[in-house]
Amino acid sequence: MKVLIAVKRVIDYNVKIRVKADHSDVDLTNVKMAMNPFCEIAVEEAVRLKEKGIATEVVAVSVGPKAAQEQLRTALALGTDRAIHIETDERAESLAVAKLLAKVVDEEQPGLVILGKQAIDTDNNQTGQMLAALTGLPQGTFASEVAVDGDKVNVTREIDGGLQTIALTLPAIVTTDLRLNEPRYAKLPDIMKAKKKPLGVKTPADYGVELASKVSLLKVEAPAERKGGVKVASVDELIDKLKNEAKVL
Amino acid sequence: MIDYQAPLRDMQFILDELAGLGQITDLPRCEDASPDLVAAVLEEASKFASGVLAPINRQGDLQGCRLEGEQVITPDGWQEAYDQFREAGWIGLSLPQEFGGQGLPKLVSTPVWEMWFSTNMAFAMLPQLNVGQTEALMIAANDEQKSTWLHKVVSGEWAATMNLTEPQAGSDLGATRMRAEPTEDGSYRLFGQKIYISYGEHELTSNIVHLVLARLPNAPEGVKGLSLLIVPKFLLDDDGQPAEKNDIRCISIEHKMGIHGSPTCTLSYGDKEGASGYLVGEPHQGLKTMFIMMNDARFNVGVQGVAMGERAYQAALDYAQQRIQGRNIVNGASNQPIISHPDVKRMLVSMRARLMAMRGLLYTAASWFDIANHHADTQVADKHSRYVDLLMPVAKGWCTEVGNDICDEAIQVFGGMGFVEETGVAQLFRDARIMTIYEGTTGIQANDLLGRKILRENGTTLRELLFDIRTTGKALEQVDELRDLATDLDELTTQLHITTDWVLEQDQARIADLYGGATPLLHLMGTVCGGWQLTRMALAAHAKQNAAGEDPDYLAGLISLARFYMATFAPQAYAHARAVRYGGQVLTNFPESAL
Ligand SMILES: Cc1cc2nc3c(=O)[nH]c(=O)nc-3n(C[C@H](O)[C@H](O)[C@H](O)COP(=O)(O)OP(=O)(O)OC[C@H]3O[C@@H](n4cnc5c(N)ncnc54)[C@H](O)[C@@H]3O)c2cc1C
Ligand SMILES: Cc1cc2nc3c(=O)[nH]c(=O)nc-3n(C[C@H](O)[C@H](O)[C@H](O)COP(=O)(O)OP(=O)(O)OC[C@H]3O[C@@H](n4cnc5c(N)ncnc54)[C@H](O)[C@@H]3O)c2cc1C
Numbered sequence: 137m138k139v140l141i142a143v144k145r146v147i148d149y150n151v152k153i154r155v156k157a158d159h160s161d162v163d164l165t166n167v168k169m170a171m172n173p174f175c176e177i178a179v180e181e182a183v184r185l186k187e188k189g190i191a192t193e194v195v196a197v198s199v200g201p202k203a204a205q206e207q208l209r210t211a212l213a214l215g216t217d218r219a220i221h222i223e224t225d226e227r228a229e230s231l232a233v234a235k236l237l238a239k240v241v242d243e244e245q246p247g248l249v250i251l252g253k254q255a256i257d258t259d260n261n262q263t264g265q266m267l268a269a270l271t272g273l274p275q276g277t278f279a280s281e282v283a284v285d286g287d288k289v290n291v292t293r294e295i296d297g298g299l300q301t302i303a304l305t306l307p308a309i310v311t312t313d314l315r316l317n318e319p320r321y322a323k324l325p326d327i328m329k330a331k332k333k334p335l336g337v338k339t340p341a342d343y344g345v346e347l348a349s350k351v352s353l354l355k356v357e358a359p360a361e362r363k364g365g366v367k368v369a370s371v372d373e374l375i376d377k378l379k380n381e382a383k384v385l
Numbered sequence: 386m387i388d389y390q391a392p393l394r395d396m397q398f399i400l401d402e403l404a405g406l407g408q409i410t411d412l413p414r415c416e417d418a419s420p421d422l423v424a425a426v427l428e429e430a431s432k433f434a435s436g437v438l439a440p441i442n443r444q445g446d447l448q449g450c451r452l453e454g455e456q457v458i459t460p461d462g463w464q465e466a467y468d469q470f471r472e473a474g475w476i477g478l479s480l481p482q483e484f485g486g487q488g489l490p491k492l493v494s495t496p497v498w499e500m501w502f503s504t505n506m507a508f509a510m511l512p513q514l515n516v517g518q519t520e521a522l523m524i525a526a527n528d529e530q531k532s533t534w535l536h537k538v539v540s541g542e543w544a545a546t547m548n549l550t551e552p553q554a555g556s557d558l559g560a561t562r563m564r565a566e567p568t569e570d571g572s573y574r575l576f577g578q579k580i581y582i583s584y585g586e587h588e589l590t591s592n593i594v595h596l597v598l599a600r601l602p603n604a605p606e607g608v609k610g611l612s613l614l615i616v617p618k619f620l621l622d623d624d625g626q627p628a629e630k631n632d633i634r635c636i637s638i639e640h641k642m643g644i645h646g647s648p649t650c651t652l653s654y655g656d657k658e659g660a661s662g663y664l665v666g667e668p669h670q671g672l673k674t675m676f677i678m679m680n681d682a683r684f685n686v687g688v689q690g691v692a693m694g695e696r697a698y699q700a701a702l703d704y705a706q707q708r709i710q711g712r713n714i715v716n717g718a719s720n721q722p723i724i725s726h727p728d729v730k731r732m733l734v735s736m737r738a739r740l741m742a743m744r745g746l747l748y749t750a751a752s753w754f755d756i757a758n759h760h761a762d763t764q765v766a767d768k769h770s771r772y773v774d775l776l777m778p779v780a781k782g783w784c785t786e787v788g789n790d791i792c793d794e795a796i797q798v799f800g801g802m803g804f805v806e807e808t809g810v811a812q813l814f815r816d817a818r819i820m821t822i823y824e825g826t827t828g829i830q831a832n833d834l835l836g837r838k839i840l841r842e843n844g845t846t847l848r849e850l851l852f853d854i855r856t857t858g859k860a861l862e863q864v865d866e867l868r869d870l871a872t873d874l875d876e877l878t879t880q881l882h883i884t885t886d887w888v889l890e891q892d893q894a895r896i897a898d899l900y901g902g903a904t905p906l907l908h909l910m911g912t913v914c915g916g917w918q919l920t921r922m923a924l925a926a927h928a929k930q931n932a933a934g935e936d937p938d939y940l941a942g943l944i945s946l947a948r949f950y951m952a953t954f955a956p957q958a959y960a961h962a963r964a965v966r967y968g969g970q971v972l973t974n975f976p977e978s979a980l
Binding site: 150165166168170206209210213321322323324325327328330331 | 419422424429436
């Protein structure tokens with residue numbers, strides 16, 4: 137079975153985000169970038185499936201600027217076999233990415249597609265779902281456990297009320313939650329070998345997908361600074377404050 | 386304490402702009418080190434350092450090592466971290482490919498080792514020994530020995546040690562007494578005691594390969610009678626697997642002020658029939674080998690200087706941004722983080738300036754190693770080899786002294802919280818303190834610099850270096866905005882120039898005076914070389930300032946670091962120069978009875 141994974145280049149989670157002076161966007165100049173942590177989990181899951189002999193080939197796809205190849209190389213160093221870079225400098229929104237991924241799914245015919253449940257830059261949480269809709273494949277989102285069983289995959293999902301396990305018929309789409317696995321560190325010889333693994337470069341036009349967005353970004357603002365909290369003396373006082381000051385009750 | 390984050394941007398800047406990574410990649414046998422690969426290696430190493438080595442550093446300090454019988458127990462987490470480190474292949478980073486390493490240039494391994502030391506110096510000493518031993522065996526071992534020992538040492542399946550020190554033989558290895566007696570089968574039996582042996586005993590690996598300095602029967606007195614031997618903890622069976630326990634016992638471990646996670650062992654050889662060992666290289670030529678690898682070993686300890694300083698700086702910077710204290714003396718504002726106080730800012734900027742100066746010097750020196758080892762033109766290689774020789778005592782001596790100063794200053798930024806243990810900066814200060822002692826004390830580095838590296842060759846290489854520094858000065862003069870730095874560098878270099886002339890003019894009668902000023906001379910060299918690197922950095926930053934996609938604040942900051950260094954640290958060169966010229970004589974005449 138072939139496993140396809142999606143990998144996004146995002147601002148590193150350690151970086152303090154700054155907004156551009158003209159509020160047009162987040163300031164990315166010289167900011168450290170990294171693989172989206174949820175995508176790291178997707179890579180790890182796919183590599184484990186390969187180590188278990190369930191996956192025969194793991195293919196990573198990334199849509200983004202040329203530099204996104206760094207993240208694809210990381211995926212290759214971690215055990216991915218091959219990578220596809222769909223190069224664009226335009227802001228690729230979830231729907232456009234899902235459309236591109238749908239084309240790749242069509243071309244590659246994977247048995248399983250694993251994506252992060254969201255990317256930590258825009259926190260949209262929708263690409264996997266859109267891809268499922270576009271491809272007509274079943275989806276298991278927020279996975280904390282993935283077990284392939286014959287032509288099915290059992291996905292344990294983290295939902296508000298607890299855990300829910302669903303059985304999907306393969307091929308299927310899975311999106312990862314934080315607790316699915318703990319990604320490994322790359323080994324030095326594999327980092328060196330990653331350079332020589334195949335990495336194909338395509339453009340959105342190759343897939344006939346138009347990136348032009350229907351959404352326009354009006355303004356980006358930093359969240360208001362958090363004010364210092366207060367200690368309350370009793371539960372009654374808390375309820376009173378919630379009712380009368382915060383007006384949330 | 387805030388989590389460590391590898392200073393990847395600073396590292397990359399210095400690699401590219403000061404150490405010339407681009408040129409190193411072009412050298413024979415360095416082709417693998419393409420910019421994208423180097424970036425990937427640094428990135429993955431930084432994850433490993435932060436994710437695996439940093440989290441166990443404190444535990445290592447609190448728990449330390451203990452001796453149970455003859456068994457040394459390392460702190461919790463050490464075994465898992467070592468296994469991960471080994472399996473990830475990091476030990477082989479710069480080691481020869483024929484023995485399973487990756488053979489990357491020293492310029493690439495240097496920032497990586499900086500990360501290991503920053504996050505856990507006590508731990509990182511263990512794999513560092515494998516690197517040092519591999520370098521020694523590559524120089525002196527025969528092919529059979531290499532194939533028996535090196536694969537396992539490069540992979541880290543077996544650990545390594547360096548056994549030099551004895552109770553009466555510390556700085557003076559000529560006083561070594563360990564005896565090695567030949568046997569009929571060509572091997573040797575060792576008898577004697579070694580002290581202060583880092584990782585001399587532990588259970589982290591299935592074997593430990595000791596490299597031991599000893600004396601053969603009828604060896605000449607002093608340093609000309611030393612031989613190097615491989616003495617494994619477990620003798621190998623016919624299949625090359627560790628089998629019978631050798632006659633070596635760990636009889637105690639030291640209680641130390643720092644690096645508690647690193648066991649410092651007293652090893653007793655030959656309490657029974659003698660410990661079996663194998664001669665490496667020619668009899669009585671042990672010190673020659675040691676000298677060749679000494680440059681590497683000393684360089685690596687110099688890297689510890691910048692590494693410990695960096696960790697302390699990151700902690701201090703974070704604390705200074707969080708800690709609210711005091712009214713701002715300029716505008717009267719209250720409830721300000723202490724970083725807003727000019728004096729706290731001064732401490733932070735002076736830490737960062739010296740860190741970048743050290744990093745500039747060390748990474749540039751790493752590139753000299755690579756050029757010396759790989760350049761096709763023997764003249765170019767030779768020049769860089771002499772530069773390495775000249776500057777290694779400075780890289781080791783000065784960077785470790787400054788590293789200690791920076792850890793000390795970090796405690797000052799923390800105020801009372803720096804003195805109490807819970808913040809972790811106190812540990813950095815304690816751990817760092819060994820750096821100026823092992824691999825040759827600062828005093829020994831200073832003697833080496835003065836005697837072997839300057840006087841012996843009549844200052845030839847030092848004059849070449851001075852010329853190179855002047856060349857940077859000329860380049861600065863061409864840039865209007867940096868002309869002030871040209872003047873500063875000129876004045877700074879002049880101090881070294883005058884002092885060099887003076888040192889070389891003295892006759893043998895004043896040799897005691899000269900050695901009395903050896904350490905100030907080392908500091909003078911360090912101060913000048915540090916300033917030189919920062920002005921090179923300012924030039925590079927200036928050249929990039931108008932390029933697209935660059936961060937102007939960062940680049941302006943680098944230029945300001947050079948200016949701050951020139952205002953604050955460069956003037957110390959005058960003091961060091963005076964200490965060299967006028968201090969020594971007073972010392973010579975100073976009656977010991979008056980102490
Ligand atoms: C934690 C730790 C780990 C160590 N690990 C190892 C190891 O793995 N393997 C190993 O072999 N050794 C190891 N050592 C030993 C270390 O290398 C020695 O401590 C060091 O070389 C200094 O020797 P010494 O302690 O005998 O001091 P001494 O040589 O007694 O020096 C004391 C003072 O006298 C000065 N001095 C001595 N001789 C001269 C001179 N000729 N000119 C000017 N000044 C001089 C020194 O600079 C120093 O200030 C370790 C030591 C420690 C503390
Ligand atoms: C072992 C120990 C014993 C002690 N014993 C006593 C005791 O018996 N009684 C007692 O009352 N206290 C005691 N103290 C407290 C001690 O006096 C304080 O730790 C000290 O005054 C520093 O204050 P701080 O720790 O809050 O550091 P901070 O005030 O937070 O200082 C942190 C850093 O900021 C700098 N800084 C702060 N404000 C300014 C400013 N306005 N301008 C420039 N720089 C500034 C400081 O110089 C320092 O570098 C003790 C502390 C220790 C560690």
